[in-house]
Amino acid sequence: MGLLSKKDTKLITDPLADNNPITIQVLGICSALAITAELKASIVMAISVLFVLGIGNVVISLLRNIIPSKIRIIVQLVVVAALVIIVDQVLKAFAYELSKTLSVFVGLIITNCIIMGRFEAFALGNGPWRSFLDGIGNAAGYGVILVIVGFFRELLGSGTLLGFPVLGNPIPGEQTGLYAFGYENNGFMLLSPMALIVIGIIIWIQRSRNKDLIED
Template sequence: MSSKKNKEALLTPLGLNNPVTVQVLGICSALAVTAKLMPAIVMGISVTIITALSNVVISCLRKTIPLRIRIIVQLVVVAALVTIVSEVLKAFAYDISVQLSVYVGLIITNCILMGRLEAFAMQNEPWPSFLDGIGNGLGYAKILIIVAFFRELFGSGTLFGVNILNYDCVANAGYVNNGLMLMPPMALIIVACIIWWQRAHNKDLQQK
């Protein structure tokens, strides 16, 4: 249950095989939800859960899925799962579902989900697929949180909506919040900086 291969499936997406910085998946949603920390964390958790669940479902079905319509089957499974989860939340945890309503569309079309289903769940047993889903979801969440931390801190001067930099003494020292940080392009630049840092520290990732 916790063989070396399973451990790899769970842990490499956090570092050497990170879905955002190495596989370059899920960039679009990384732009959309990282202006604030809170939505970034919510999105990270939701993607983790949905990736793990859909990986398990597809992995169980993998031997029966007709090859020519496999992408459609994957999409239907993901969309059905997300819809069911959001309906259940709407009935039993209404406040959370209101917060998540923005993300439902973003989760269904998140390329991390499709990428992992196609690359991993179609070839592997349910348990490793589950771990792979959790690992990739957390790897994605990790990058979102780093990006959102910098964007919220330097863009709005807050963290989790709590004031950090908006004081008179800071303003008098000549510091102003950078509005560009709140714009989507800044997320790309921060992701690029993370990729740069990661490749500089890992010889394996450098192109020869």
């Protein structure tokens, strides 16, 4: 197996499927609803969380033996907030365009319950390397769902992917592609409730394929 032992590999692969933070643990739903109307936004958010959760897990893990248990939640909050602010400031100074694209996500990262959840459940009790893997794995599991939801919402809601029109031109009078046959974009896909329904469908498919996941 080389670099990763079997146990370590599981840390990454588990959250991608059978222990997915969104579909199984039902964490991080708020941001999954808010920002998945566009595929690009989903991808940007997935990368941001990957970054913050990977580093944050390591920091908390390194501090785990000196953090007083009475104030550990506050300490976690401070770590995540400080990380996010520093990243935001550095981006604003050296990658201004990128920081404008990220704008709203930066704030949303702090509120993402997956991050606090992993700090509390994993990083406080495990070493830095394993915590890092766990962070990457969970962020990737979160990102995968985000990208799937973003893909369907943008495709069916706006008829575009990453901003490029893929289903033709919807403007009345000059329709091309699918629109020429009377197809119309479903504006409802752009609203938050549809994100929840798409996630529901993913959960349904996942549990019907793996019966062990069904709770009584």
